[in-house]
Amino acid sequence: MALNSMNTSQLTALQVMQDAPVIPVIVLNDVAHAVPMARALVAGGIRMLEVTLRTPQALACMEAIAKEVPDAVVGAGTVRSAADAKAAANAGAKFAVSPGYTSAVGQACRDQGLSLLPGVATGSEIMMAQEDGYTELKFFPAMQAGGPAMLKAWGGPFFDVRFCPTGGVTPQNAHEFLSLSNVACVGGSWLVPADALAKGDWARIEQLAREACQLKLIS
Secondary structure (H helix, E strand, O other), X not given: OOHHHOOHHHOOHHHHHXXXXXXXXXXXXXXXXXXXXXXXXXXXXXXXXXXEOOOXXXXXXXXXXXXXXXXXXXXXXXXXXXXXXXXXXXXXXXXXEOOOOOHHHHHHHHHHOOEEEOEXXXXXXXXXXXXXXXXXXXXXXXXXXXXXXXXXXXXXXOOOOEEEEEXXXXXXXXXXXXXXXXXXXXXXXXXXXXXXXHXXXXXXXXXXXXXXXXXXXXX
């Protein structure tokens, strides 16, 4: 879907998940890295960028990307509270990803106009998220919580849920997840390696994004 045909002010979680096979899970410690990294990912075909709230610089990085890379759609990862949701929205985030789920986080994201991918690891958590209207969910930590076999098992009772497995997903095992009918995309940190950031190797990040975009074709 072309960005000029996507209303990012009303972005849905499903649009976030279906834009590319992989949502990059990004940890940034230096604001100077944010814009060139985002431009490299976009050049490689990845536009939905999950910048995790794991560093003091995360919000400033989101703001820089939102202002200077119009073809990127900034998301906030590791959203754990209403305060996180508000801060992310103020920094220009259009979607949020949480490691778990509470109704308070869900309501806060709605209040801030953020599409949310709530994190779940059990059937009860899926049911709680569904009760609040969420049917696109992050399966986390994916490998540690049962991997592709767990998602296959959930395909029966939770036939109406689409998942983005994150946690332990690699280029080598991504196809195992992407081949499942209830998986819309995966989340992965390998697209933005720490050593590539440190070296300013934007060409490598662009190439990793291009390779990630091909995963659906070979799954």
